[in-house]
Amino acid sequence: MSIGIAMRYTLCALSVALLVSACSSGVETRIDSAGLSALNVQSFSGAAAEDAPADLKQAYTLARDALVSRGFTPAQDGGLLLQVTLDSRDASLALGTSAGQANLSAAKRHKPLQSCADKEFRLGLTMTRIGDGIEIYRSRVAEYHCKMPLTDALPFMVNTALTDLGKPRGSYLVRRNAVE
Template sequence: MRCFAVLMIPIVAAVSGCVGPIETRIQTQAGPALPTKKIYSFTARPEQNSPAYQTARKIVAGVLESKNFVATEDAPIRVHIALANRPASIAMTTGENDKLNVIAEKKKRKLLQSCDDREHRLTITMVNILDGSAYYSGTAAEYHCKGSLEQSLPHLVDAALSDLGKIDKPMNIKTRTRSGIE
């Protein structure tokens, strides 16, 4: 009996461990071609003012710079960032009654899961400041039990900006899988 108990320890640890496949759910949409001069600015007042938001903003700036974008005060492209870290047991919806649109379904807890999931969600929108039209919109979201929002941010930014530069691309929905802290 003692041997059986000893053999069960690795099995239980493997099943309840916090490292596993992480699915990044991605939704992107590209509008008209970006201006030839890729000059952008973030909103003058950050939409959110937290350390995680400031980190997201730095990572987004780095990715945009790697794609030949230049940041200035008065730019024709305005970049908006929205960041959420919410309990995954709560669904996100818009509208009412028969016109209800589910943005994110509530997630059920996995068998033998040791903690409640949270959803880390990032949305990046690039807008033409002259007429308000959207050049690009990208959203990336992941469920995590133990992982922090800060650990997710590089992956979320990369995923949310994955279709940047594509022109008039209709809504694209895809999923990436990676390993890491659930």
């Protein structure tokens, strides 16, 4: 009789562990970076509009702080223009183009035992030289999240977007342990 009770407790514990792991598994961060390899530290300008959403303002602040920590200087008339784009959408929707079947972002399938719908968070950072309009750096970062709010995902996403600054690596994935 005690073996049966021990088996039930073991199965119950295993079931709880599986349910919890459905939302705390690894998060895949998709990165695409491009730009110049030889990059001189310069002054930059760019900020979110006063009436911009709080998430976009947070992304600009995080990007500005990260650039300053890398030796860049914020200035009203900086030599570089920093542009930040931010998007949050239902991950079950695919993004495409009007030119054909090419997907910009495929719809994400629902994981087994997942208790909530995924959202896709997409962050874009672009640095353009103001004097001649040359794009010196571009990075796009995207993640799917079920429970984590965008404000909690932004610090990692901004840091990841700027990791390749001066040494762009193209498209690749980073996996990390975090709450989905």
